[in-house]
Amino acid sequence: MRVESVFDRLEPLLPRVSKPVQYVGGELNATAKAWDDVAVRWCLMYPDAYEVGLPNQGVQILYEILNEQPDVLAERTYAVWPDLEELMREHDIPQFTVDSHRPVGAFDVLGLSFATELGYTNLLSALDLAGISLHAVDRTDDDPIVLAGGHAAFNPEPIADFLDAAVLGDGEEAVLEITEAIRRWKAEGQPGGRDELLLRLAESGGVYVPKFYDVSYRPDGAIDEVVPNRDRVPYRVFKRTTMELDDWPYPKKPLVPLAESVHERMSVEIFRGCTRGCRFCQAGMITRPVRERSIEGIGEMVQRGLAATGFDEVGLLSLSSADHSEIAEITKGLADRYEGTNTGLSLPSTRVDAFNIDLANELSRNGRRSGLTFAPEGGSERIRRVINKMVSEEDLIRTVSAAFANGWRQVKLYFMCGLPTETDEDVLQIAEMAKEVIRAGREVSGRKDIRCTISIGGFVPKPHTPFQWAGQTDPDTIDDRLRKLRQAINADRSLGRNIGMRYHDGKPSLVEGLLSRGDRRLGRVIERVWREGGRFDGWNEHFSFERWMSCATAELEQLGVDVDWYTTRERGEHEVLPWDHLDSGLDKEWLWADWQDALDAREQDDCRWTPCFDCGVCPTMGTDIEVGPTGRKLLPISPVGQGSPVRNPAFNGG
Amino acid sequence: MQKLRLRYAKRGRLRFTSHRDVARAFERALRRAGVPMAYSQGFSPHPKVSWAGAVPTGVSSVAEYAEVQLVERLDPEVLRDELNAALPDGIDVLDAADAEPGALADRLQVSRWRIDLPGTDVAELRDAVTALMAADTALVERMTKDGRRTIDARAALVSAEVQGGPRIVAQGDQISASTAQVDDWPEASEPYGILVTVVRQTTPVVRPDDVLSALRVVADLAPSAAASATRLEQGRLDDGGRIVDPLARASGGDRIPAGGPAAG
Ligand code: SF4
Numbered sequence: 001m002r003v004e005s006v007f008d009r010l011e012p013l014l015p016r017v018s019k020p021v022q023y024v025g026g027e028l029n030a031t032a033k034a035w036d037d038v039a040v041r042w043c044l045m046y047p048d049a050y051e052v053g054l055p056n057q058g059v060q061i062l063y064e065i066l067n068e069q070p071d072v073l074a075e076r077t078y079a080v081w082p083d084l085e086e087l088m089r090e091h092d093i094p095q096f097t098v099d100s101h102r103p104v105g106a107f108d109v110l111g112l113s114f115a116t117e118l119g120y121t122n123l124l125s126a127l128d129l130a131g132i133s134l135h136a137v138d139r140t141d142d143d144p145i146v147l148a149g150g151h152a153a154f155n156p157e158p159i160a161d162f163l164d165a166a167v168l169g170d171g172e173e174a175v176l177e178i179t180e181a182i183r184r185w186k187a188e189g190q191p192g193g194r195d196e197l198l199l200r201l202a203e204s205g206g207v208y209v210p211k212f213y214d215v216s217y218r219p220d221g222a223i224d225e226v227v228p229n230r231d232r233v234p235y236r237v238f239k240r241t242t243m244e245l246d247d248w249p250y251p252k253k254p255l256v257p258l259a260e261s262v263h264e265r266m267s268v269e270i271f272r273g274c275t276r277g278c279r280f281c282q283a284g285m286i287t288r289p290v291r292e293r294s295i296e297g298i299g300e301m302v303q304r305g306l307a308a309t310g311f312d313e314v315g316l317l318s319l320s321s322a323d324h325s326e327i328a329e330i331t332k333g334l335a336d337r338y339e340g341t342n343t344g345l346s347l348p349s350t351r352v353d354a355f356n357i358d359l360a361n362e363l364s365r366n367g368r369r370s371g372l373t374f375a376p377e378g379g380s381e382r383i384r385r386v387i388n389k390m391v392s393e394e395d396l397i398r399t400v401s402a403a404f405a406n407g408w409r410q411v412k413l414y415f416m417c418g419l420p421t422e423t424d425e426d427v428l429q430i431a432e433m434a435k436e437v438i439r440a441g442r443e444v445s446g447r448k449d450i451r452c453t454i455s456i457g458g459f460v461p462k463p464h465t466p467f468q469w470a471g472q473t474d475p476d477t478i479d480d481r482l483r484k485l486r487q488a489i490n491a492d493r494s495l496g497r498n499i500g501m502r503y504h505d506g507k508p509s510l511v512e513g514l515l516s517r518g519d520r521r522l523g524r525v526i527e528r529v530w531r532e533g534g535r536f537d538g539w540n541e542h543f544s545f546e547r548w549m550s551c552a553t554a555e556l557e558q559l560g561v562d563v564d565w566y567t568t569r570e571r572g573e574h575e576v577l578p579w580d581h582l583d584s585g586l587d588k589e590w591l592w593a594d595w596q597d598a599l600d601a602r603e604q605d606d607c608r609w610t611p612c613f614d615c616g617v618c619p620t621m622g623t624d625i626e627v628g629p630t631g632r633k634l635l636p637i638s639p640v641g642q643g644s645p646v647r648n649p650a651f652n653g654g
Numbered sequence: 655m656q657k658l659r660l661r662y663a664k665r666g667r668l669r670f671t672s673h674r675d676v677a678r679a680f681e682r683a684l685r686r687a688g689v690p691m692a693y694s695q696g697f698s699p700h701p702k703v704s705w706a707g708a709v710p711t712g713v714s715s716v717a718e719y720a721e722v723q724l725v726e727r728l729d730p731e732v733l734r735d736e737l738n739a740a741l742p743d744g745i746d747v748l749d750a751a752d753a754e755p756g757a758l759a760d761r762l763q764v765s766r767w768r769i770d771l772p773g774t775d776v777a778e779l780r781d782a783v784t785a786l787m788a789a790d791t792a793l794v795e796r797m798t799k800d801g802r803r804t805i806d807a808r809a810a811l812v813s814a815e816v817q818g819g820p821r822i823v824a825q826g827d828q829i830s831a832s833t834a835q836v837d838d839w840p841e842a843s844e845p846y847g848i849l850v851t852v853v854r855q856t857t858p859v860v861r862p863d864d865v866l867s868a869l870r871v872v873a874d875l876a877p878s879a880a881a882s883a884t885r886l887e888q889g890r891l892d893d894g895g896r897i898v899d900p901l902a903r904a905s906g907g908d909r910i911p912a913g914g915p916a917a918g
Contacts, residue, residue: 007667012880014670015712021675024667026684028742256682258668258675258742310682310740342699643725648688650736651728 003035004300006093007101013091017235022050022260025098028256029308031063031344033073039183042066042074042175043097043107043144045126047119048538050098052388053078054255055263057317058150059114061250072179075099075107079122080129082535082542095129104130108182110144111175117515118508124530127162134527136211143192146201147178154239154286155579156462158515160210161523164198167207167400168582169239169286170272172356174206175441199232200345208237208582215520215578221561223519223576238583239286241623245272246297265313265346266305269328270298274319275625277613278603279388279594280377280416282462283319286584289625295326295333299570299634302334306343306645313344321347322359325628331362333634339365341645358411372403375414378422379429385601386421393433397440404441410451411437417481418459418473418506421599427481430454431488435495453500456482460506462516464584466594468577471570472513475506507545511537513567514552522566524555569582585623587616613629655692656724657753658733659901663716663886664709668744673708677747680720683740691734692723706762706888710861712898715885716748717765719900720757751901761900763868764812764854766887769862771847776818779847782873783814792868798858805870812852812891850886852897 034042044063046053053059059076066074075097080088088094094103104110112123124134127146133139134341136146148156148166156166167174178201185197192199201207212233228235235520240249271292274284293301302314314334316324324330327347333344345363349523360372376391378384386389400411401447415430435451441450444554458478459584461467482503515522528551535543552563571577573592594604605613618624640647664676671679681701684691693699700721709715730750737747755875771779792808853860862883869875889897 011667018880020670020712021668021672024670026667026744124745211746258671258679260674260678264678276833307686308683310686342693342701527763643690643693644685644688646686646688648736651688651690651726 003102005101006103009091009093010088010096010101013087013093015082016087018081019051019259022078023080023084023098024258025101027054027258028097029253030099030255031067031074033067034430035100035102037072037587038073039071039073039186040073040109040179041070041107042109042179043077043104043109044074045077045079045104045110045112047079047112047114047122049081049536050078050257051053051259051261054259054261055267056113056115056411057251057269058115058171060255061248062111062113062171063255064173064251064253065248066175066179066454069176069179071183075102077104077126079119079126079536080179085125085129085535094131095126105132106142107144108186109178110145110549111147111149112147113150114156114564116538117158117512118543119154120515121150121530121534121537123159123162124527125535135161137161139164139194141190143194145182145194145197149174151283151286152516154282154582154584155516155518156208156210157520157578158195158518158522158526160520161527163210164194164202164351165207165209167240167594168237168584169206169241171240172242172250173376174240177204178207184295191623199230202230203232203234205234206238206240209518213581219560221559223578225576226578226581236581236583238621239585241289241621242272243291243623243626245269245291245626247291249301251295252301252304254305254311256309263315264311265315266302266309266311267279267315267317268298268301268305268322269293269317270321270327271318271624271627274323276320276323277388277594277615278377279386279466279598279604280419280459280462281319282465283467285586287319288585288615289623292324292326292628293625294628294630295330295634296630296632298330299333299337303645306338312342313346315346315348317348326567328359328362328632330634335362337634338361338645339604339639340642341640343645355398356546357406360403360408361406372400372408372410373412373414374399377414377416378419378426378435379415379431379433380426382601383419383422383426383429385603387416387419388598388600388604390603393436396433397436400437401440401444404450405444409441409445409447409449410453411436411441412453412455415454415456416459417456417503418478418509420459420461420467420470421601422473422481424484427485428488430456431485431491431499434489435492435563436500438495438498449498451498451500453502454499456485456503458504458506460509460513460516463577463579464586464591466591468591469571469573469575471596472510472567473506474568475510478506478509506544508537510563510567511543511545511548514548514563517578518566521556521559522560525552528555532619583620585615585617585620587614587620589627590615656727657749658722658724658730659758660720660727660734660737660747661749662718662720663714663748663900664718665714665716665745665746666744668742669709669714670709670712671745673705676708676718677703677705679742679745683737683742684722686848687736687740689722689728689737690724690726692725704758706758707855707859709885710863713862713883714892717885717888719758719762719888721753722864727899737822749901754901754903758900760854761890761898762888763890764852764888765850765885766898767840767862767865768851768884769849769865770849770884770885771849771877771883772880773845774847774875774881776816776847778875779849779869780816782869782875783849785873786868787814789825789872792872794864794867794871796858796864796867803858805858805860805864807864808872808881810856811865811868812854813895814849814851814865817848817850822869837873852891877885 046056046059063074077097145164153166198209202209214229218224273287273290377389437452461470691701704721706719734747734750791806794807
């Protein structure tokens with residue numbers, strides 16, 4: 001098959017769409033390889049708009065690892081905006097990659113990274129535009145293998161009909177193994193066609209092929225059992241864990257978009273996993289155990305990344321960045337080295353209790369002093385015990401007071417509403433906390449212009465967490481609590497004026513909840529929503545709650561279940577959950593015990609600092625926590641100088 | 655402290671970048687190339703780069719200008735080469751020179767545009783342009799930041815010349831052939847008109863699409879959607895009606911643009 005660029009046909013349409021630059025490719029550090037020179041071809045997709053998808057670390061890491069293989073090529077595609085989708089349909093232009101504008105249908109694999117369930121309808125748009133059958137069972141040997149990864153792939157059941165396969169957990173090694181299987185199968189002349197390839201992937205372990213599993217249901221709507229329908233296929237599929245992050249210093253050359261994107265910075269993942277045990281946090285549960293990158297590895301990645309990108313901010317990424325065992329040495333070392341180069345440092349997620357003012361001062365030394373952000377998540381002490389986010393109000397006030405005394409003027413606080421066992425009173429405590437922050441700030445700074453912004457999201461119970469059994473709070477209750485909270489804030493004019501409140505109504509969370517804990521019966525709902533125009537559900541201007549509800553009612557009624565059954569219903573201990581055959585390593589009995597502890601507002605310690613609390617992950621997965629201190633040094637330690645974080649010998653003696 | 659002026663191109667696929675995209679790409683390239691930039695003071699320091707009026711998103715140019723300030727003295731040609739190595743293909747620094755006294759904007763009074771009109775018959779285009787140049791005014795409407803505005807496109811036009819055949823690059827001007835080859839022009843199998851026009855930089859700026867609107871208003875000419883424009887030159891008009899290179903030394907007369915063979 002000759003595979004040609006569609007750019008000549010696309011280009012005349014671009015002046016007619018919004019932000020055409022997102023479709024032209026040509027990003028710095030992008031790779032373009034000749035089609036015929038390679039054995040295996042991957043198309044990687046982040047199923048959202050370019051500006052959101054491009055910065056995604058998962059996609060960038062896999063893109064680079066695959067392109068480093070001499071006989072493999074990887075290109076990227078993103079969801080196209082509805083304005084271009086319409087023109088593409090009119091002019092018969094298929095879903096294309098931004099690298100070489102090749103049609104997505106021509107690749108061997110279409111690998112999608114799902115960070116959230118709200119990308120599911122965009123998956124269908126992309127398949128349809130690419131000319132790939134929506135349903136995996138209808139695909140031929142000529143179609144790409146449609147493969148999902150990312151956090152939302154830990155329960156891919158709602159999109160099982162549309163996927164050929166899913167990979168749980170870290171992708172670094174998995175993509176190389178899958179590539180090897182495809183390479184061999186193609187070299188052998190594709191024996192047994194598509195099904196044989198999928199069987200080989202499934203039996204190798206770590207690749208879930210939904211169509212090789214049959215699901216049966218009980219009269220009450222619950223799942224009876226999930227069993228493989230081929231004897232070469234395992235009963236359980238295990239997640240993948242990449243150990244020794246220092247061996248995987250990716251992305252080495254981060255992509256630099258021409259278009260504006262949501263994160264304009266060079267990100268370095270300083271550790272993976274989290275053991276704090278926040279019960280609402282799926283990411284924390286499914287990425288165990290903690291694996292730290294060494295200070296030396298981080299130093300090298302920052303240096304190389306800045307030289308390759310020219311970004312003026314370095315983000316030290318992880319689920320809770322200040323928890324790195326050598327975070328003080330890392331931030332001080334980087335601040336010293338890049339002094340005078342206007343290179344900012346940021347820790348996108350910090351916890352109040354891991355935060356101190358020295359750290360904050362190091363972070364803002366060479367760059368902007370932006371606002372401080374903390375996530376107490378729950379308003380009352382009791383609810384914070386329920387969710388195991390142990391931050392005391394005194395800790396918070398002490399920390400923000402120090403910050404205000406050091407010249408900060410703004411704090412942002414993140415909370416959730418709709419948590420298990422939550423009452424109005426728990427949510428109203430948020431107002432008290434915010435007021436206390438303002439009072440403390442005014443007192444230590446002697447100024448009036450102290451601001452506190454509270455940002456509140458609706459809680460969504462997620463698979464593979466202790467809250468997987470919880471009933472989700474209905475949107476009306478959430479909206480009602482947020483209204484009362486607003487009133488409580490406004491009740492004190494003098495303090496309330498300085499408190500900003502940002503929130504979503506409860507409706508998108510309910511749809512997210514429906515898809516998060518859904519099973520295969522939701523495939524038809526997703527398809528119907530998409531056929532009725534559903535796109536970009538993560539975007540307010542495109543999301544339609546009414547469309548989701550009417551499609552869900554129409555499709556689920558005949559099956560004897562409904563939206564409440566999936567969302568607001570509390571599940572019993574022995575119910576078979578749709579993802580029970582997908583193993584994250586977490587022991588289901590441990591999760592249940594933790595759920596019971598939650599209901600009793602009993603806390604759980606952090607396994608990084610205290611003895612292992614037997615969550616099950618390490619023994620099941622054969623992994624171990626990897627934490628410092630390593631005692632190694634940030635290299636090189638010498639300061640860079642003025643103007644740019646990169647030294648260019650061509651300018652010497654100029 | 656050194657102040658350098660740059661002429662750069664924005665072309666090919668990268669003509670779809672907005673001015674903000676170009677500015678970001680430039681700042682990053684300066685850092686990547688290790689240029690000892692001067693930074694503004696204050697809460698969020700920015701590299702000292704100033705921009706002269708930019709072409710719209712989707713329009714190509716080989717004559718855009720910027721001014722950068724450095725904390726060390728550099729050879730302009732070395733800076734040009736190092737910066738080019740760091741910039742994405744499609745944004746290219748064509749020329750760099752020490753800044754002469756006076757504001758850069760004062761040296762950018764007119765633009766020479768090339769407007770390609772595939773599907774438009776040359777004779778028809780010539781008639782329309784003759785009618786436009788003969789008109790006293792040509793009022794066109796455009797959406798600006800302040801809402802719908804009516805502007806007189808004719809008033810800003812200094813000259814307009816029609817050329818036939820798509821492979822002809824702007825002849826007789828001071829741009830070298832290598833820089834004027836902006837894109838792959840379509841084959842000449844169908845009617846294809848090219849309009850080369852000099853437009854005065856007024857406020858609001860009259861842009862190539864305003865010139866096309868003026869042709870529609872005056873002569874009912876309806877170009878196809880595939881019309882495309884390229885800025886070939888910017889500068890000051892001298893007494894002889896020629897465009898003066900904004901990077902030229904005040905005393906030194908004409909200079910040959912660096913980065914390509916001489917014109918002619
Ligand atoms: S098994 Fe133990 S050490 Fe490993 S993540 Fe779980 S609690 Fe932590």
